[in-house]
Amino acid sequence: xxDSLPPQGGHVHTPLHHVTPISTYLTVFAxxxxxxxxxxxxxxxxxxMMNTPIAxxxxxxxxxxxxxxxxxxxxxxxxxxxxxxxxxxxxxxxFVLTFSDYLTRAWPIY
Amino acid sequence: MTTTTLHDVRFIEPAKTRNYLNEDYGFFSWVLTRDHKRxxxxxxISVTIMFMVGGFFAMMMRLELLTPEGDLLTSDTYNKFxxxxxxxxIFFFLIPSIPAVLGNFILPLQLGAKDLxxxxxxxxxxxxxxxxxxxxxxxxxxxxxxxxxxxxTPFSTQYSNTHVFATTLGAFIVGFSSIxxxxxxxxxxxxxxAPGLTWFRLxxxxxxxxxxxxxxxxxxxxxxxxxxxxxxxxxxxxxxxDPALGGDPLLYQHxxxxxxxxxxYIMILPAMGVASDVIAAFTRxxxxxxxxxxxxxxxxxxxxxxxxxxxMFVAGISVYSAMIFAFLSFFVAVPSAIKxxxxxxxxxxxSVSWQTPxxxxxxxxxxxxxxxxxxxxxxxxxxxxxxxxxxFVVAHFHYVMVGGAVMAYMAGLHYWWPxxxxxxxxxxxxxxxxxxxxxGFNLTFFPQFILGYLGMPRRYHAYAPEFQxxxxxxxxxxxxxxxxxxxxxxxxxxxxxxxxxxxxxPWGAVGLEWTTSSPPPKENFHETxxxxxxxxxxxxxxKAMGETQNx
Numbered sequence: 001x002x003d004s005l006p007p008q009g010g011h012v013h014t015p016l017h018h019v020t021p022i023s024t025y026l027t028v029f030a031x032x033x034x035x036x037x038x039x040x041x042x043x044x045x046x047x048x049m050m051n052t053p054i055a056x057x058x059x060x061x062x063x064x065x066x067x068x069x070x071x072x073x074x075x076x077x078x079x080x081x082x083x084x085x086x087x088x089x090x091x092x093x094x095f096v097l098t099f100s101d102y103l104t105r106a107w108p109i110y
Numbered sequence: 111m112t113t114t115t116l117h118d119v120r121f122i123e124p125a126k127t128r129n130y131l132n133e134d135y136g137f138f139s140w141v142l143t144r145d146h147k148r149x150x151x152x153x154x155i156s157v158t159i160m161f162m163v164g165g166f167f168a169m170m171m172r173l174e175l176l177t178p179e180g181d182l183l184t185s186d187t188y189n190k191f192x193x194x195x196x197x198x199x200i201f202f203f204l205i206p207s208i209p210a211v212l213g214n215f216i217l218p219l220q221l222g223a224k225d226l227x228x229x230x231x232x233x234x235x236x237x238x239x240x241x242x243x244x245x246x247x248x249x250x251x252x253x254x255x256x257x258x259x260x261x262x263t264p265f266s267t268q269y270s271n272t273h274v275f276a277t278t279l280g281a282f283i284v285g286f287s288s289i290x291x292x293x294x295x296x297x298x299x300x301x302x303x304a305p306g307l308t309w310f311r312l313x314x315x316x317x318x319x320x321x322x323x324x325x326x327x328x329x330x331x332x333x334x335x336x337x338x339x340x341x342x343x344x345x346x347x348x349x350x351x352d353p354a355l356g357g358d359p360l361l362y363q364h365x366x367x368x369x370x371x372x373x374x375y376i377m378i379l380p381a382m383g384v385a386s387d388v389i390a391a392f393t394r395x396x397x398x399x400x401x402x403x404x405x406x407x408x409x410x411x412x413x414x415x416x417x418x419x420x421x422m423f424v425a426g427i428s429v430y431s432a433m434i435f436a437f438l439s440f441f442v443a444v445p446s447a448i449k450x451x452x453x454x455x456x457x458x459x460x461s462v463s464w465q466t467p468x469x470x471x472x473x474x475x476x477x478x479x480x481x482x483x484x485x486x487x488x489x490x491x492x493x494x495x496x497x498x499x500x501x502f503v504v505a506h507f508h509y510v511m512v513g514g515a516v517m518a519y520m521a522g523l524h525y526w527w528p529x530x531x532x533x534x535x536x537x538x539x540x541x542x543x544x545x546x547x548x549x550g551f552n553l554t555f556f557p558q559f560i561l562g563y564l565g566m567p568r569r570y571h572a573y574a575p576e577f578q579x580x581x582x583x584x585x586x587x588x589x590x591x592x593x594x595x596x597x598x599x600x601x602x603x604x605x606x607x608x609x610x611x612x613x614x615x616p617w618g619a620v621g622l623e624w625t626t627s628s629p630p631p632k633e634n635f636h637e638t639x640x641x642x643x644x645x646x647x648x649x650x651x652x653k654a655m656g657e658t659q660n661x
Contacts, residue, residue: 086328087328090328090415093415093416094332094365094368097416097418097419097431097434097435098361098364098368100428100430100431100434101360101364101419101427101428101431102428103428104428104429104430104431105426105427105428105431106428106429
């Protein structure tokens with residue numbers, strides 16, 4: 001939050017526009033498809049405690065690919081990164097405080 | 111680009127000038143408009159209708175509670191009425207009220223901008239609101255919903271045979287309206303301030319709307335996700351909240367309140383912004399501790415996200431977690447108190463003029479303080495056990511939402527009415543209405559604190575006979591309140607025809623919105639304004655007017 005004048009009257013902020021080649025999109029698409037197949041395959045295996053973490057790991061990788069490439073965040077301005085990080089911090093708040101309940105709840109009573 | 115001076119007092123007859131109201135005529139010029147001022151009027155009409163619908167349910171409940179027996183409404187109908195009252199008032203009135211009506215109209219004017227950053231998205235947000243409200247209306251007509259406005263599981267997913275799906279879908283859709291408004295406000299505040307209008311020259315109303323927008327943008331998606339999961343469980347029986355299917359009902363409450371507690375700040379933060387502007391205007395002073403008040407809005411927006419589980423203290427959450435949430439809940443009182451003390455300090459030794467907006471602002475400070483302090487009672491783990499789900503809670507949140515948010519909405523509506531319509535409202539009637547609302551409100555809700563403390567539970571249509579006297583007081587107060595709210599509806603509408611022309615700055619207030627004509631032209635300002643004064647520079651204004659008195 002600075003005291004600087006707001007951009008107005010001729011000052012246009014244009015980030016360098018990065019053109020992503022189609023081959024990148026196709027590669028990412030293939031990776032997402034493989035991820036989906038992996039999720040399905042993992043669901044057929046009994047990995048015990050690791051069932052959910054494995055599924056979540058694949059999902060996180062897929063989401064990261066979508067955010068970085070399909071949503072163009074990889075070549076975006078720092079402001080976009082700040083907004084993205086803020087959103088994840090917020091998600092972190094939801095998780096941490098919710099788990100403050102789940103991890104310390106008196107489960108045996110129920 | 112020329113400099114518009116603050117003290118430009120050109121008086122222009124509203125009907126004879128070209129303004130946003132007479133720029134274009136016809137139905138489609140309104141429903142397809144991209145002008146933020148017209149969209150604000152569309153919102154004003156919509157939320158007023160919803161306020162009357164919600165008020166109807168409230169009156170019916172108060173009539174039922176006149177006697178201890180359940181003699182007017184059956185228990186099922188009563189359940190539906192309190193549910194619909196909550197849903198209509200929160201999702202379709204309170205949340206859009208100040209931001210979408212007053213914020214839409216005033217924000218670009220206060221920034222010296224021609225419109226919001228995304229005019230089409232602004233119109234889209236109104237359409238989404240209307241679609242959401244249509245679902246709400248469908249539910250009302252086709253038999254109602256009885257889950258309470260919180261849609262708690264497992265009742266909402268397994269047992270309720272009312273219109274849960276349509277209602278949650280309506281709330282889900284109206285959430286997007288809120289998100290788009292928040293997005294629009296944030297971008298507009300960052301990118302479209304007039305030359306010279308630095309962050310610390312912004313009216314506190316802009317800071318408050320900015321903080322509100324952040325909450326709208328970050329919290330509302332969680333409500334959307336939660337309601338979708340509720341619908342999935344209800345319709346497809348996927349186990350998310352149902353323990354029999356491996357879910358957890360408290361997960362619903364965690365996720366619901368992660369939105370719905372910050373939603374309280376969506377209602378109260380803009381109210382604080384309005385109060386700041388009104389108090390500065392009617393005390394002829396800069397708000398004491400401007401930067402503290404500005405940053406306390408952001409602090410409330412942030413801390414408001416960390417307190418949600420105080421709604422769940424008796425629901426079976428971990429006591430350790432409850433202690434953390436109780437502590438954090440106490441913490442949010444700090445920035446709120448900073449505001450209250452600073453408003454009070456602003457009024458100290460000021461020459462206060464007691465016009466209607468100031469009366470409402472005074473009411474706001476007092477009632478919000480009571481609402482806030484009783485919130486601390488509820489954040490205290492021990493006391494909360496005693497008063498949870500009693501009328502104490504009902505009284506508390508009505509002091510915040512009606513005593514706080516609605517009072518400030520009325521303050522803002524009267525303060526900017528001359529700007530919106532170009533005409534003055536009748537001051538005497540308006541003061542009478544403000545008085546009726548203040549008296550009626552306290553008579554309605556103060557007895558409920560006592561009722562709750564004595565142990566009367568909320569959400570029942572019948573009660574023990576010893577509670578009747580206080581309930582009669584409450585219902586009598588509700589009648590006074592209803593008259594108080596009906597009066598502005600009449601005199602504000604009449605003022606459109608009969609009100610005297612207001613001129614650009616009837617209050618002699620400082621702020622960009624008062625430098626343009628009333629009603630403003632379609633493009634808001636004839637020339638791009640250049641800001642050379644600080645926020646609330648009443649001292650400078652007095653000097654410029656050749657007055658030497660200290661302000």
